Amino acid sequence: LDIAVLLLVVVMETDQAGLQVVRAIREELKNGFVRIILRTGQAGQAPEPEVISQYDINDYREKTELTSQKLITSVTTALRAYRDLRTIENLASNLKKEREILKRAQGIAHLGNWEWECGHGDVYFSDEMLAIIGLPPSTNHADIAVLFDCIHPEDRQRVEHAIFDLNVAGERSDLECRVVRSAGDARIVHMVCESHSQGSNACSRVLGTVHDITDTREVENRLKIAHTVFGGAMEEVDEQLRIATKVLENA
Numbered sequence: 437l438d439i440a441v442l443l444l445v446v447v448m449e450t451d452q453a454g455l456q457v458v459r460a461i462r463e464e465l466k467n468g469f470v471r472i473i474l475r476t477g478q479a480g481q482a483p484e485p486e487v488i489s490q491y492d493i494n495d496y497r498e499k500t501e502l503t504s505q506k507l508i509t510s511v512t513t514a515l516r517a518y519r520d521l522r523t524i525e526n527l528a529s530n531l532k533k534e535r536e537i538l539k540r541a542q543g544i545a546h547l548g549n550w551e552w553e554c555g556h557g558d559v560y561f562s563d564e565m566l567a568i569i570g571l572p573p574s575t576n577h578a579d580i581a582v583l584f585d586c587i588h589p590e591d592r593q594r595v596e597h598a599i600f601d602l603n604v605a606g607e608r609s610d611l612e613c614r615v616v617r618s619a620g621d622a623r624i625v626h627m628v629c630e631s632h633s634q635g636s637n638a639c640s641r642v643l644g645t646v647h648d649i650t651d652t653r654e655v656e657n658r659l660k661i662a663h664t665v666f667g668g669a670m671e672e673v674d675e676q677l678r679i680a681t682k683v684l685e686n687a
Contacts, residue, residue, distance in 0.1 A: 471514035546648035570617025588614035605633035
């Protein structure tokens with residue numbers, strides 16, 4: 437049930453019945469949203485510091501304290517807390533959906549992204565980025581060297597310079613290189629890197645995208661070959677037509 441606020445008495449059927457209900461709601465029903473206000477007539481049986489530290493409740497009042505005005509205040513505060521929790525849940529759900537959409541879009545476009553914290557060297561890779569460079573999902577957070585190790589030896593130094601030379605926030609590198617995956621196959625990628633700062637002009641973070649353009653380059657190469665072959669054939673046909681035209685003119 438979608439209940440916002442519960443008002444419970446500590447002592448009901450037993451001396452600890454109210455506290456047992458709280459524990460059941462949180463642990464057995466896994467309900468962390470409903471806000472709970474506890475009321476007790478014998479504070480000594482369940483001291484406030486102990487109850488507050490052990491149980492997820494919104495308010496804890498002695499019977500003599502819980503006047504009608506105090507109850508209104510406690511319920512209003514609990515309702516606001518419930519609303520805030522639901523808002524956070526909705527934001528988290530929307531963020532999860534957006535991440536799933538971005539993940540699918542990156543997979544379709546063969547476009548991955550990565551982020552490097554320059555100070556301590558940790559790199560975050562998106563799932564599609566890992567798929568492009570051929571690394572397992574467990575490599576989600578790794579050292580920058582992991583990225584460089586995937587670059588073709590002939591291109592590695594150029595890529596390292598492109599990234600390490602981003603010293604000032606706002607600088608950008610744009611290059612094409614090859615990556616060699618663990619299976620041994622090479623992919624051609626278009627890499628864009630941009631430096632960012634946090635409070636100063638010095639580069640503290642590098643954001644990058646990697647676009648797998650292997651298929652595009654293969655199509656372009658086929659088109660070039662086709663153009664060369666058919667272009668030569670057409671030139672020969674044109675030459676034959678010119679010869680035939682001259683023959684007819686002289687006949």
